[in-house]
Amino acid sequence: MILTVDDAKGMDKEDSLYKFREEFYIKPNTIYLDGNSLGLLSRRAERSLLEALNDWKEHGIDGWTKGKHPWFYLSETLGKLMAPLVGADASEVIVTGSTTVNLHQLAATFYKPEGKKSKILADELNFPSDIYALKSQLSIHGFDPNTHLITVNSRDGRFLDEEDIIKAMTDEIALIILPAVLYRSGQILDMKRLTKEANQRGILIGFDGCHSVGAIPHSFSEWGVDFAYWCNYKHLNGGPGSVGGLYVNKKHFGTAPGLAGWFGSKKEKQFDMEHTLTPAESAGAYQIGTPHVLSIAPLIGALEIFQEAGIERIREKSLKINRFLMDLVKQEFPDMGFIIGNPLDDHRRGGHISLEHKEAARICKALKENGIIPDYRSPNIIRLAPVSLYTSYREVWEAVQVLRKIMIEKQYENFKNEREVVA
Structure with a gap:
């Protein structure tokens, strides 16, 4: 089965936590996948x-x-x-x-x-x-x-x-x-x-x-x-x-x-x-x-x-949206050097996905250049964290398509393969 944007839209419609997106300040034209380093500001926190x-x-x-x-x-x-x-x-x-x-x-x-x-x-x-x-x-x-x-x-x-x-x-x-x-x-x-x-x-x-x-x-x-x-x-x-x-x-x-x-x-x-x-x-x-x-x-x-929202519902969506992300990675990058470096079993996996690639630092910079906010960890890890309260399935699908474009066009070659001062 090939996953499409329509699948993402359908999951968003069924998402009982989708309404909480309105609580957060989400920057236009940006997909934020770094909530495991710093969560976004909510209107209630403000x-x-x-x-x-x-x-x-x-x-x-x-x-x-x-x-x-x-x-x-x-x-x-x-x-x-x-x-x-x-x-x-x-x-x-x-x-x-x-x-x-x-x-x-x-x-x-x-x-x-x-x-x-x-x-x-x-x-x-x-x-x-x-x-x-x-x-x-x-x-x-x-x-x-x-x-x-x-x-x-x-x-x-x-x-x-x-x-x-x-x-x-x-x-x-x-x-x-x-x-x-x-x-x-x-x-x-x-x-x-x-x-x-x-x-x-x-x-x-x-x-x-x-x-x-x-x-x-x-x-x-x-x-x-x-x-x-x-x-x-x-x-x-x-x-x-x-x-x-x-x-x-x-x-x-x-x-x-x-x-x-x-x-x-x-x-x-x-x-x-x-x-x-x-x-x-x-x-x-x-x-x-x-x-x-x-x-x-x-x-x-x-x-x-x-x-x-309740932590049980948050966990339920987290597992589902991260599974969707992993399935998309397997579908879109069968031969581009990516390794899924996180546990595959739900009961062993936390709230983020760990993609390993030899060009990880450069890829993270290219993602940011394209409005996707990831997280880099030395020596070769791209951490991606769809957050249950404010990340949509549609955003996950779009982020993977941007990553695919970066890899096909080799946009990452425009950057040095080294971390910034703050990674």
């Missing part, structure tokens, strides 16, 4: 940011307790809205910090080396910032990162095998940090299985949800995950520099934060100004400093959309 500015304008210091969105409890309020996206109780989620700051906080809190149980387990495909943070934490404890950071190797450079991760869970491991979804290939790790195996060995385990939260459903509490952290500017459309999120399983409530700060205080005690911290009895205890209100405000509107 509105809630303007409301926060107005609260500042109207109330000044009283904005902490007055106005449309009082700031003092804003992190907790948004944590409650975000909890269903990660399968957690409202008390287990807080919107705070950034990905790396939150990882530092969680590692400082839960990495407790004792005797030979002193090593941290990660993987060689993890995002560099996570590795930097873990090496830093090891150094702070007086350990050599070259010997105490154990990284699980990939068998093929694309994916991780859970068997290899489990095999590395020795009695020397004190903490495990893994990606929920691998940022290059889009592979989903079996978080439920890995958590069970870690917990059986008395090892705490945490997940980086930057490429999973807002794209796939999670059940962190049910699985017994110890902690997790993520950014909110990708699939959650919170805007550049958006405040991040973290999850701490309630079984750990009462564990003193490794990095203490006054916003981790129990709310009723915070302004007592005592020199002894009384931590919040929730994930709020792992906040450090004053929330960045103007960077958190767009999430108010962004999460409203997720409440209405």
Whole structure:
């Protein structure tokens, strides 16, 4: 069966999420396929940011307790809205910090080396910032990162095998940090299985949800995950520099934060100004400093959309539209050097497609020149992320036709095969 533009139009008509496209600012004559790096601005996110500015304008210091969105409890309020996206109780989620700051906080809190149980387990495909943070934490404890950071190797450079991760869970491991979804290939790790195996060995385990939260459903509490952290500017459309999120399983409530700060205080005690911290009895205890209100405000509107759309429907469309994209790639590029480098099975694939090609950097530049916004990852990956809330099937079909034209006409030869400063 040959896929045509009429097939794309038909799927758009049947798409129950199609109406949400109207919520977003979509640039004319542009097809945006980079929502796994930075989500588009929605009108509701813009509105809630303007409301926060107005609260500042109207109330000044009283904005902490007055106005449309009082700031003092804003992190907790948004944590409650975000909890269903990660399968957690409202008390287990807080919107705070950034990905790396939150990882530092969680590692400082839960990495407790004792005797030979002193090593941290990660993987060689993890995002560099996570590795930097873990090496830093090891150094702070007086350990050599070259010997105490154990990284699980990939068998093929694309994916991780859970068997290899489990095999590395020795009695020397004190903490495990893994990606929920691998940022290059889009592979989903079996978080439920890995958590069970870690917990059986008395090892705490945490997940980086930057490429999973807002794209796939999670059940962190049910699985017994110890902690997790993520950014909110990708699939959650919170805007550049958006405040991040973290999850701490309630079984750990009462564990003193490794990095203490006054916003981790129990709310009723915070302004007592005592020199002894009384931590919040929730994930709020792992906040450090004053929330960045103007960077958190767009999430108010962004999460409203997720409440209405529902993560299950978002995932259902994501799988369907990405399958459509992969089928088109197979149809249109049988002999042009493209390799689909993401998992083909739905249950193993996150929210983006990973196309490998030796001319990937040049192809990405040619796509941008033609109004298609992709994402490049070294050394040879074109990431394409049709986003359920604002990408249409028609756009996917058109993007593939543009790519075909680029390849046939060899337009990519007009560019250097190297990444830009920001890729």
